[in-house]
Amino acid sequence: MEWLEIIWRTILVIIILFTLTKLLGKRQLGQLSYFEYITGITIGSIAAYVSMDLDITWYYGILAMVVWTAVVYGLESITLKSKFVRDIIDGKGVVLIKDGKIMEDNLTKLHLTADDLLEEMRGKNVFKVADVEFAVLEANGKFNVLLNKENQPLTPKDLGLKTVPEREPQTVIIDGKIMDEPLATIGLSREWLHTELDKIGVAIENVFLGQVDAYGELFVDCFDDKIKIPQPQQKALLLATLKKCEADIEMFGLSSNNSFARKMYQECSEQLQNVIASLYPILSR
Known part of the structure; x- marks a missing residue:
């Protein structure tokens, strides 16, 4: 009964591979070192030989797999403590562009051409070498670019704006089923969720995915893509109301003949402008 032996060998190999992989930890394919990549293939x-080749002694193959895993595990433990060994096993990043200048010698060492470099840059939405302050090819093969200061996108910090901390959204509906734990995490209930669904006219069983952001807004995606979900308008209305109030106060100040009242209106207008500026990142979402 060779087919039965193949079945139990395959099941055994799957269990052992799963155990050994869990032992080595989680790494994405692009983060594997050359040695780890070779080890995985080996x-x-x-494992394939152990499963299919009935002429070999199966436990010799298992022993070889365990030895390979033990060697990799030992090397990983050493690399965590020794940068010298880590540089040998994992390698080091190589600078390809510095201060807008291409490092031709480093390109040659890596057997890369100018076309390869330009292709990597286009992958980062960069099309001009002179715009690059620093570019490096990491040890795991990833290409990273730092643009010149004048070519970097503006941030709220550059504009002197303060932003509120952003928390991750909580997924509260999956496949038409309510997730109670995420709801409890943000202090909401099933009754609140049903109320919000009633506002947009969607039944719970029609929701493929539902998320609540850090500001308490519910966003849903339905099984039927033809269903159009109305966007929440409360924040937009509040922002518009605040802007109208600020404009009215400023107009009152301009139309007043009393210098004291004009100054008071001006101060109130400036205070409301500051409030609007601080709330804008929240209300404009």
Whole structure:
């Protein structure tokens, strides 16, 4: 009954591979070192032989897989403590552009051409070498670029604006089912959720995915893409109302003949402008 032996060998190999992989930890494919990449291929090949080749002693293959895993695990433990060993095993990042100048010698060492460099830059939405302050090819093969200061996008900090901390959204509906734990995390209830769904006219069973952001807004995606979900207007209305109030106060100040009243209106207008500026990141979403 060779087919039965193949079945139990395959199941055994799957269990062992899963255990060994969990032991080595989680890394994305692009983060693997060359040695880890080779090890993965080798262990996979050994596992295939153990499953299918009935002429070999199966536990020798298992032993080889365990030895390979132990070597990788030992090297990972050493690299965590020694930068010298880490540089040998994982390698180091190589600078390809510095101060807008291409490092041709480094390109040659990595066997890269100018076309390869330009392709990597286009992948980062950068099309001009002179716009690059610093570019490096990381040890895991990723290409990272730092643009010149004048070519970097503006941030609220550059504009002198303060932003409120952003918390991750909570997924409260999946496949038409309410997730009670995320709801409790943000202090909301099922009754609140049903009320919000009633406002937009969507039944819970029609919701594929529902999320609540840090500001208490519910966003849903329906199974039927033809259903149009009305966007919440409360924040937009509040922002418009605040702007109208600020404009009215400023107009009152301009139309007043009393210098004391004009000054008071001006101060109130400036205070309301500051309030609007501080709330704008929240209300404009």
